[in-house]
Amino acid sequence: MPRLPDAATFRALVDGSQQGLPAALLRGLLAGCAVPYGAAVAARNMLYDLGWLPIATADIPVICVGNLTLGGTGKTPLVAWVARQLGQLGEKPAIVSRGYAAARESTSDEAAELRMLLPGVPHVANRVRAAGVAEAALRHAATVAVLDDGFQHRRLARSLDIVAVDATDPYGCGRLFPRGLLREPLHGLARAGGIVLTRALSVDAARRSAIKNELMRFAGTRPLVWAEAVHGPRCLRSADGSLRPLTDLAGRRVAIVSGIGNPAAFRRTVEAGGAIVDNELIYPDHHRYASGDLAEIGRAAHSTDMELIVTTVKDLVKIQTNDLAGVPVVALEIALDILTGEDNLHRLIGSVVGAPAVGCLGDA
Secondary structure, eight states: OOOOOHHHHHHHHHTTOSOSHHHHHHHHHHHHHHHHHHHHHHHHHHHHHTTOSOOBOOSSOEEEEEESBSSOOSHHHHHHHHHHHHHHTTOOEEEEEOOTTOOTTSOOHHHHHHHHHOTTSOEEEOSSHHHHHHHHHHHHOOSEEEEESOTTOTTBOOSEEEEEEETTSTTGGGSBTTTSSBSSOGGGGGGOSEEEEESGGGSOHHHHHHHHHHHHHHHTTSOOEEEEEEEEEEEEEOTTSOEEOGGGGTTOEEEEEEOSSOHHHHHHHHHHTTOEEEEEEEOOTTOOOOHHHHHHHHHHHHHTTOSEEEEEHHHHHHHOOSEETTEEEEEEEEEEEEEESHHHHHHHHHHHTTSOOOTTTTOO
8 A cells, every 4th residue: 555655644634635624623733833933934034134134145156946835846857957057158057955854974865866967067965055155166166056945045145046836836735834835925936036837737828827927926026037847757767877768658557656745746747658557655755765665665566567666866866776576667857848938047047157146136
């Protein structure tokens, strides 16, 4: 029986799909908890806005890619896209992250994934992001830092904030954490310079237009670049680095394995590739696969005669094997395709390269 992760259970609770009196009572309790959380977020943002809390300034430009909600918004492929654009502009980018969910002296999931996708781009993980940017400049000779998941990190100034918004849940269930999935109110978008609507084709054009109009209203009077993107599968990748064409999915009976923030979106992508999903094992976001987990996955795939075990790159870097119980393990490598607004987004990124970061520009 598939194991429901904490993230999936929580999402089902806050989006209202989990019914019954216990769920309703728990939602009421979470709504009460959201009040002090929201007050703390508002107070913190006000102190930064007024300049009463210090903001560090880096010696190189900092471009942040973040989001407003918990869970998967497709941010990591956007980070990779931004880094590639900077490389095309002749810059030497480095990715700087907090190293979320990484044990001491180990690599975070996102860092390991980005290293696989961008082998030539250095990645610095440091809980103190300003120190991470300084290390990127001094140790790796980076000319620009791409801050991964730092929109709420207001202690470091940056030249540009790009916010990823998932078209399938743009408002984080419309409520602040823990009653919803919003890390901060939507008017935080006033700090952004660009918004990328990810998984844009998951909704129709009318819905995309409505989302754009709503989010632009929260962004205030500041000029804001709008872009729409999809996450497109590129190939199937094995742990040993070998690649297989996407056509290998078509008509295959597969078991899918994921420990990510949005497992439903991953399943839709696998099925869109023509695979027949006959088994699904869902683990908590950032799950560390132990030997027992791998045995469980192998048994589930072998006993149901699966032809492939399909996972994400984020999970593959932790599973680290080419097969389980004789069933091949492959990751569906995903990349970002900008549908609309690509030229404007490219110009926006280019406009800040070489310019000093100042605290008033998206200093999250």
